[in-house]
Amino acid sequence: MDLIGGPFSVIESDPGVKNLSVVEVFDIEPWATDHLQPHGLVFCFHWRKDVHRPAEFENPEQVWFANQLSDDACASHAILNVLLNCPTVDLGLTLQQFRDETKEMSPVMKGLAVTNSTHIRNAHNSLARQADLRGSLNAIATTTLDIQKAKAKELQSKKKQTATPSKSKPSKSKSKIVDSSETTEEEVYHFIGYVPAFGKVWELDGLKPGPLEVGRMFLQAGSRRLLRDADILSSPPDMLLEQWENAVQQAARLKTNVEDEIQKAATDWSDFIKRTHDYEPFCVEYIRCLHRDGFLEALLDIAKNITPPQTVVKAKKPKTSLPDENFDQEGLEVQDMADHNNNNDDDDAWKPTPSRQQI
Structure with a gap:
């Protein structure tokens, strides 16, 4: 997913999750997150191989964690790892059954179950362009054929070596020197989840063997709510009017926020339709019409004569x-x-x- 916000706000409706949305935040301070009541955090970062993390994790039985077995689904895996550790969230019938059926599995088997789930796969692929889906299928077919050709070639070379053993001395392997300036590493981004569960905060990275305990969590939300209710009950009568005015102002702000959310949802849905619509048939038919009416050659000549901008x-x-x-x-x-x-x-x-x- 190369867009943050729009696609994420659409994906939670596909698996059947109710009353939740994914919001992009720019800070984790209380002023930026207290009004959101977050259930978890999905963190996107520039991935590099981490050699400082332990290779073995203690597997807590209560934490639901699945390994990521596909290269292009780290965002969906991070969302699932967070969602399935939120007992108070209405997951819907599909994900609820999925969590109940896989809770006794190992992280690898849970990741395999996620990969083989048709419902989750359709929700994930609903965010992709049709051209991207066709390109991924073509890449899978090409990779499969290349692997088969390589295996057949290797088998044929082994047969030749066993049929005619060579008497010549084995040649020394020459190391190929590669210029570091010519090889450029592709930027890879990865998503991991952080979720509070069972009195602790867990880091859920699908590329790690298991969940990592970040620290213990102090449950202060309930005590804050009780203190706020106690302050309201102990307020003197002469302050009730001021508190009523504050409540009316807060209700007006909440109404504005609801209207903004409705407008944002409409914009996100419109962007989602534009993103996933298949424009390729229109482009092909448009080029055919240009060729049929005799305009295509002239446009190609004009494109050839256009000089590229000079730096x-x-x-x-x-x-x-x-x-x-x-x-x-x-x-x-x-x-x-x-x-x-x-x-x-x-x-x-x-x-x-x-x-x-x-x-």
Whole structure:
């Protein structure tokens, strides 16, 4: 998923989860998260191989955790790892049955169950473009054929070696020197989840063997609510009017927030339709119509004659005799700084002459 916000706010309705949404936050301070009442955190970061983490984890039986077995589903895995550890959330019939059926499995088997779940796969693929789905199927087919060809070639070479054993001395393997400047690493992003469960905070990384305990959690939300209710009950009568006005103002703000959420949901749904709509048939038919009516060749000739934009690189010029001015392709007059540097050594003292056009 290359977009944050829109696709995430749509995906929770596909598996049947109720009364939840995924919100992008820019800070984890109380002022940014207290009004959201979050159930968990999904963190996106630039992934690098971490050698400092332990290779073995204690597998707590109560925490639901699944390993990520597919390369392009880290966001969905992070959401599932968070959702299925929230007992107070209405998961819907599908995910509730899925959690009950897989709670006794190992993390690897849970990841395999996620990969083989048709409902989860359809929810994940609903965010992809049709061209991306066709490209992924083509990549799978190409990879499968390449593997089969490599195995057949290796088997054939082994048969030749056993049929005609070579008497020559084994050649020394030559190491190939690769220029580090030519090889560039592709940026890989990964999603992990953080969820409070069973009195602790857990880091749920699908690429790790198991959940990692981050720390213990102090349950202060209930005590804060009780203190707030006690303050309201102990308020003197002369402050009730002020508190009533504050409540009315807060209700107006909440009404505005609800209207914003409705508008945001409509915008997200519109963006979702634009993102997932298959424009390829329209483009193919449009090109066919251009070819049928005789406009395609002319457009291709125009495209061939268009010169690519040139990048202008500023560099220090030697003080040589250069013309005072030249003209670019559009006929605009451009002033050469080198000539003025010859006439005046002070750059700050140079001013454009009135006869020259300012660009």
